[in-house]
Amino acid sequence: MTRVQAARTQVAIIGSGPSGLLLAQMLDRAGIASVVLERRSRDYVLGRVRAGVIEQGSVEILRRAGVAERMLREGLRHEGVEIAADERRYRIDFGVASASLTVYGQTELTKDLMEARDASGGSPQFEAEDVALIGVDTTKPRVIYGREGVRHALDCDFIAGCDGFHGVSRQSIPAGVLKTHERVYPFGWLGVLADTPPISRELVYASHERGFALCSMRSAARSRCYVQCDLDADVAQWSDERFWDELAARLPAELASRVVRAPTIEKSVAPLRSFVAEPLRYGRLFLAGDAAHIVPPTGAKGLNLAIRDVDQLAAALVAHYAEGRDGLLDEYSASALRRIWRAERFSAWLTSVLHRFPERTSFDRGMQLAELENLTSSTAARTAFVEAYTGLLP
Numbered sequence: 001m002t003r004v005q006a007a008r009t010q011v012a013i014i015g016s017g018p019s020g021l022l023l024a025q026m027l028d029r030a031g032i033a034s035v036v037l038e039r040r041s042r043d044y045v046l047g048r049v050r051a052g053v054i055e056q057g058s059v060e061i062l063r064r065a066g067v068a069e070r071m072l073r074e075g076l077r078h079e080g081v082e083i084a085a086d087e088r089r090y091r092i093d094f095g096v097a098s099a100s101l102t103v104y105g106q107t108e109l110t111k112d113l114m115e116a117r118d119a120s121g122g123s124p125q126f127e128a129e130d131v132a133l134i135g136v137d138t139t140k141p142r143v144i145y146g147r148e149g150v151r152h153a154l155d156c157d158f159i160a161g162c163d164g165f166h167g168v169s170r171q172s173i174p175a176g177v178l179k180t181h182e183r184v185y186p187f188g189w190l191g192v193l194a195d196t197p198p199i200s201r202e203l204v205y206a207s208h209e210r211g212f213a214l215c216s217m218r219s220a221a222r223s224r225c226y227v228q229c230d231l232d233a234d235v236a237q238w239s240d241e242r243f244w245d246e247l248a249a250r251l252p253a254e255l256a257s258r259v260v261r262a263p264t265i266e267k268s269v270a271p272l273r274s275f276v277a278e279p280l281r282y283g284r285l286f287l288a289g290d291a292a293h294i295v296p297p298t299g300a301k302g303l304n305l306a307i308r309d310v311d312q313l314a315a316a317l318v319a320h321y322a323e324g325r326d327g328l329l330d331e332y333s334a335s336a337l338r339r340i341w342r343a344e345r346f347s348a349w350l351t352s353v354l355h356r357f358p359e360r361t362s363f364d365r366g367m368q369l370a371e372l373e374n375l376t377s378s379t380a381a382r383t384a385f386v387e388a389y390t391g392l393l394p
């Protein structure tokens, strides 16, 4: 690669996950130019199966961004959630805080966001190799990358690091500046996608002596289910039959009887991690989404946090360009981190209540069950749960 092609934009966005695509969409609607650089291929990005629970506040942000039409039409609106512990069942009604959630796959949301980019003529630059951020602590940052045998230099005003946990953006903040906070859990989730009807209209979280399980869905005919597994679990050792057996064993008998076994379409193991980086700004570089934080999937906060980060960052960039105000950019890191830590708290708490930890004693199990009893017997506890779970708090 000898030739260098130079280009300029206002905001260079690294990563075309939900964060990067949504940021590009919001900036575009405000007349701000951006270029999205993505390491993977379009098919890979569109094929990823991940989150699926969209908070009410996220729905509103996506609606404002003009990408919620299909979600509002096809998404499943939920007004409660069920938590089971052995044979006990607790339903938590979101009505206690007048809230709701929408179940809509991240895969579908990514498709909607990608179509909006294509329609605007701002499709991501896929298969961008060796992306490197240069001069982020100056007023003239630049992104260098390779693509289709050509070396590219993209000059910009700002860089948005939307490249997930393993991306290059966070690593571009000097070690002496970046602080990270992390908890790695001693187990993972084995997840499957299958064309089989969900066992219930709402999500069912199960806390069981054998470990945690979750029955979620993507539609009335497609289920997304998980069981807690060892960190080193090998998908090859988990036949479909073994998965459905284990899921049923962790559910109350009546719910287990509703499991309709079907061949799985996707099966994968995800580790569980709580992680926060700070600051979220270094010079002209801003981190958003999984590049900045990770939550364990219990509580379904990852995608929603990313959407909130992007909403906040887009507003700050619009204030900069449209009104010459930099206050929101200056406040971005501190204010986003306050919101992020609250979501980390809830996700870590729910993880601790529902999972089987290796060293768990009978006292620990008693505490878990008491937490669940408290949720059903105390209106205050239930309201606090619903506020956190549905993302009602700003």
Ligand SMILES: Cc1cc2nc3c(=O)[nH]c(=O)nc-3n(C[C@H](O)[C@H](O)[C@H](O)COP(=O)(O)OP(=O)(O)OC[C@H]3O[C@@H](n4cnc5c(N)ncnc54)[C@H](O)[C@@H]3O)c2cc1C
Pocket: 014, 015, 016, 017, 018, 019, 020, 037, 038, 039, 040, 045, 049, 050, 051, 052, 053, 106, 128, 131, 162, 163, 164, 165, 166, 167, 168, 169, 269, 270, 288, 289, 290, 291, 297, 299, 300, 301, 302, 303, 304, 306
């Ligand atoms: C297996 C799995 C299951 C999940 N399940 C849930 C769930 O059930 N509920 C929930 O709420 N959340 C879940 N999450 C989390 C949720 O999917 C994420 O929070 C969400 O994807 C964050 O979006 P993002 O755009 O910030 O990051 P990502 O979706 O990770 O996107 C980052 C993008 O940046 C690209 N990239 C990385 N490095 C570079 C580079 N050097 N150059 C250019 N591009 C780069 C990546 O290819 C990727 O496309 C799950 C995550 C995983 C991994």
